[in-house]
Amino acid sequence: MKPLIVANWKCNPPTLKEAKLLFERVEKGLKDIKDVEVVICPPFVYLPTLYVHHQVMNIKLNIKLGAQDCFWEQKGAFTGEVSPTMLKDLGCEYVIIGHSERRKYLNETDGMVNKKLKAALLVGLKPILCVGSKKRGEKGAKEMKAQLERALAGIKKSELKNIIITYEPIWAISTTKGSIVATPENTKEGKIFLRRNLTKLFGKTIAQKVKIIYGGSVDSTNIEDFIKVAQMDGVLIGAASLRFDDFMAAVKTIDPVRSVHEIKSKSGFLNRSRK
Secondary structure (H helix, E strand, O other): OOOEEEEEOOOOOOOHHHHHHHHHHHHHHOOOOOOOEEEEEOOHHHHHHHHHHHHHHOOOOOEEEEEOOOOOOOOOOOOOOOOHHHHHHOOOOEEEEOOHHHHHHOOOOHHHHHHHHHHHHHOOOEEEEEEOOOOOHHHHHHHHHHHHHHHOOOOOHHHHHHOEEEEOOHHHOOOOOOOOOOOHHHHHHHHHHHHHHHHHHHOHHHHOOOOEEEEOOOOOOOHHHHHHOOOOOEEEEOHHHHOHHHHHHHHHHHHHHHHHHHHHHHHOHHHHHOO
């Protein structure tokens, strides 16, 4: 299973020219990357141009397009909204749903997240579902459990394989007042907690196949720990995805680290050779 890196550009960059330049640089930078899948999620308005550019270039890379949100209906009188059908038509394969910033600034509820999730799955998009808590400890665990259960209410077992879960501890995000840096150990605990609850909801066989990635102030300096120590299946990168050098360093770091880690876990040869 290839590790997944999702670049969330948020409301950036301010012009199409800058967005296209950054996308082109990332495309070229990924030319020799074979073992990492990268998803770029730009603002809605840039999707058509970036999709056309990617098709014209016809570069066969592990790079996909995603959106930062979607509406829960496919069409209708919903001013300002963008439907999953529209995103699919623009070449999107992924869509971020339930990001903490949408919950915070736009009062997005678990019920809304659930409807968006179902609408995205209906047209064949792969939702990147964000789950996290404002607090740590027992209260945080209860919050995450409730979020996960409400978001996945009514989701079929056969649909779960197309959903990526993002562990997004709000208490660890740099833009959160009084934030605390999440350690790899904290992150691993979060993954185990989510996997355990997915197992309760859908069974062990299905739950084990779900990708769980980490989102919380990830950059090139800490990505190795989140993959190697926390054993996450990938990461959701925000601010660092807009810094080309930092983003590419993160991608290149994750590729060899993942490969070496898998070799060690399968054979144990490297460990034995050091004795």
